[in-house]
Amino acid sequence: MIHVTINGKAIEIAEGSTILQAAKSAGIQIPTLCFLEKREPLGACRVCLVEVEGARTLVAACSTPCTEGQVVHVNSPKARAARKQVVELLLSEHDGDCQICERNEDCELRKLASDMGIRTVTFGGARAAPKRDASTPGLVRDNAKCIKCRRCVTVCNQVQGIGALFPQGRGFSTVIGPAFAGNLDGVTCVQCGQCAAVCPVGAITERSAIDDVWATLDDPAKTVIVQTAPAIRAALGEEFGYPPGTRVTGKMVSALRQMGFNAVFDTNFAADLTIMEEGTELLTRLKRALVDKDKTAALPMFTSCSPGWIQYAEYYYPNFLDHLSTCKSPQQMFGAVAKTFYAQKIGVKPEDLVVVSVMPCTAKKFEAQRPEMNSSGVRDVDYVLTTRELARMIRQANLAFAELPDGEMDAPLGLSTGAADIFANTGGVMEAALRTAYEIVTGRELPAENLHVKPIEGLEGIKEASVKIERTQPSWSFLEGVELKVAVSHGLGNTRRLLEKIRTGEVHYHFVEVMTCPGGCIGGGGQPRLTDDAVRLKRISAIYAEDESKKLRKSHDNPAIQDLYKEFLGRPNSHKVHGLLHTEYTKKERR
Amino acid sequence: MTTTCTCACAEAGPDEKELMGRLEEVLAEQKDKPGGLIPALQTAQAIFGYLPEAAMRRVAQAFDKSYSEVAGVVSFYSFFSTVPRGKYLVRVCLGTACYVRGGNEVLRAMKEKLGIDVGGTTPDRLFSLEVGRCFGACGMAPVLMVNDDLHQRVKPAKIGELLEKYRAPAAPAQEARP
Incomplete structure (x- = not known):
């Protein structure tokens, strides 16, 4: 000391x-x-x-x-004056159209200038010409607003290990961006949006769908429904002055209803559906591998909810693509079910039903426009908003968020269990899957205190756990005595370390959960800024509290899911289900 | 960007495939060396005469680095060029000593005589123009280099004469590029 x-x-x-x-x-x-x-x-x-x-x-x-x-x-006067001058110099280079800038509510540079009492900028410095890069579905960059702090470079290279952004050139004319200051679509980028999450100014943001969503809400010919991802309810409040970790599920539902959505549904519903499909897929793979000795049954199986991870595997680990669960993500499962089952139920043609998602994520914008995601015959998810965009829309609708009553999600696609809530954080999908898979195989509840699998909770980069399977049901007797080994990683840098260990045979697992963003979806690229570990932990506690507040906490107990299989889908992993809820992946060449 | 080497060295006739093959040989040797990226890029530039996109992408792959990072290194150093260069690379020094002794006037005269800007190449692909930042010959300022030839105490009025030597059919025989 x-x-x-x-x-x-x-x-x-x-x-x-x-x-x-x-x-x-x-x-x-x-x-x-x-x-x-x-x-x-x-x-x-x-x-x-x-x-x-x-x-x-x-x-x-x-x-x-x-x-x-x-x-x-x-x-000291010297230190204060120097810091003020530093910020003034930054302002002199920055294309500060603050009145109309997307970051004007939470811009860190604006706050610094305000905190330091800067009221004039003495320097008339040269500025970079505005150059808007909207070449990708999820992100928009504007070099003239960039103040070259390099936080995006740190995140993209060190945390995610992608390196799409890097300083280009030298000295005053340095540009932070893709190769040779070109567009983002010219290099490998998985659209995770962690760059946008750490950008202090308006230089990197999500590509907004707000205008499109208002237009469709105003179109009387359209039935517009909305799904909200589990991570939104634990973070949206921050945009309205609530402390991190405040659950605002009910107010969010009321806001969406007042904004004019015909029905307010929950991605959680589809998360429960994902567990049914993914859990069944895992057990089938285990049977093929352990009983049938089928060499093509690729283990470990990896989760497939996180679209940044999917692209990462397609670019960097194509040899692992067979290992990825074929399940679509909950967002896309929701879209496919909404535009078939629900559209039929309410007598609306799929092309007249508009599905809007609210996601903590910029990569979801990319995922929704993947060509495979049209299994209803039209695009399954039409528009994706981030948590931040939803907050802006609530303000545009002049809703006093704090005053809103607590609303309830609509039936049937708004009904869900606590297992779906925890999809929002690292370790959650795995825990939800274990809650269901263990019970299917043994007929008994997962033997974990309060259903929580402690070793895979928290912010450790790579976590592992094992569950001993004993006293199985007769049809699952091949799993008797098997120690089910699972691992969880979040952040693509951590994921790469884990994949390398798996590839070289250093470690062996049956099932692995991967989340692109640090902390999982609660730390997604579309969440309120700025997300640090303290904020991540508070959002995670809120999510576990949401889970524990539910009467039903296991996906297979969701009555709406049971009805969906009975009325429409048949059995998990059935032929019909495969067309709608499963997908495939393609090797991509790195750029 | 085309990856065909269109500069004057093409007279010798190595095609793109052959050049990429030479690059592969170099990469096989250098890719596992720590700090090997810049030497590999230098060698690649020596092979192609400049750094075509395909070569930079291949280098990035070999070193397990992102293309943006390699581009960041290439765009940082004025030595590297991503456009084909002429047979003669003219580098006018604008280091401090040369600058105070009229380097800028030399550069202006050079631009005028060649009809190109810094970074440009003449249409006949004979000359490319770059700015140098001190060649370590300050005592002879202002200086410029044409490939490996150093020209000292250059006078702006004599630039035309200087260039003529390289335009003549019996131009100094030498390696085309650094």
Whole structure:
């Protein structure tokens, strides 16, 4: 331990800590911009400059280590003036159309300027010409707004291991973007949107579907229904001033109803359906592998809910494509069921039924327009909104969110169990699958306290668990005594590490859950900004609370799902189901 | 972008396939060396005369790096070129010593005489023009280089004469590119 003094406060801190860490531990705030938690500090933006007694110059708090006896002044006149000038210089380069910018509610640069009391920009600096890149379905980039903090570069390269974005060129003319400052569709990008999630300004955002959704809501010829992903209810409140981790399911339902949707449904319904299909698929694969000794039964099986992960496998691990569950994601299962079963039920032609999704995700925008996703004969999901876009629409509709009553989802596609809620966080899909698969095989409830599989909870990058199967039902006796081994990864960098271990035979599993984004969907690229680990953990607790509040907490207990099979689908993994709820994957060449 | 080498070196006649084959040989040797990316790109540029997109993508793949990262490295260093260059690469030094002794005037005269801007290549593919940042010959400033030839104390008025030597049929025989 070493001793430093910051703003007159004596602080004891572990050797190797930075001034920023020491300040944070003592509750002293230092503004930052390029800094991302858990990543090597860049020291690129200079927004965290502080004065250290005896030092020749001001230093960046994020990248300067503490030394014994160091005396730091965060708010000396020199430090304050320097930080103000740094932000002024950033403003001089930034194409700040703040009145109409998409980020004007939560722009970090605007907040810094406001906190520092900047009311004039003294420098008339050169600016990059606006260049809008809308070449991909999920994301839009605008270089003129970029302030070159490189947070997107850090996330894309270090956290996700994709490297679609990288500094191009040199010096003042540096552009942060795809190769040679070209468009995003010219390089490999899985559309996860983590770049948009960490961008402090309006340089990277989702490609908005708001205008299209208003237009379809205003079209009297269309029946417009909406599905909301499980992760939305644990995060939407943040857009309206609620603390992270506030569940706003009921208010969200009321808002959607008042916005004019003909029915408010739940992606959770389709998540329960996914468990029925994916659980059956897993058990079938296990039987083929263990009893039939079928070499083509690829194990481990991987979950397939996360469209960024699907693209990642298509680009980087095509040899694993046979291992992916053939199940469509819940979003697409919902679309397929809505435009067949539900359309028939209400007597509307599929082409007159519009399905809007609210997703925590930018890759879902990509997924919805994949050519395979037309199993109803028309596009199964028409428009995808992110959590942030939904919040904007609620404001555009002049709804006082806090005043809204708690509404209930509509039947039948709005009914779900707690198992569906936990699809929102890392480890959740696996836990939901185990709750159902174990019970199918043994006839008994999963022997885990409160149905939670503790080892796969939390934010550890790669997690594993095993479940011993004993006293099976007669038809599943081949699984007697089998220790079912499962693993969970989130974030594509972690996923790559796990895949390499599996590929080289270092580890063996039966079933693996992969989520593209750190923390799972609750930390998705379309969620309220900024998501750090503290926010992730609060959203995850909210999701588990939502699960525990449900009377039914296992997907196979969902009566609406049971009816759907009885009335329409037949059995899980049946022929009819395969056409509607399952899909296939294609190897893609990296660009 | 076309991957055919259209610069003057094509006279010798190696086709794209052959050049890619040579690149493969180099990559096989260099791809596992730490810090091997920049040397590999230098070699690739020596093979093709510039860095065609196909070559950069192949290098990225071999080093398990994203194309954006390789492009970031290529666009950082002025040494690398992604467009075909002429037979002679003219680099006018604008380092501090050359700059204060009239390097900019030399550059202006060079642009005028060649009829191209920095980064450009003459239509006859004889000359490409780049700016250099100190060749370590400050005592002879202002200097410029034509491929490996160093020209010292260059006067803007003598640029035409200097270029004529390279235009003549018996132009200095030398390696076409760095």
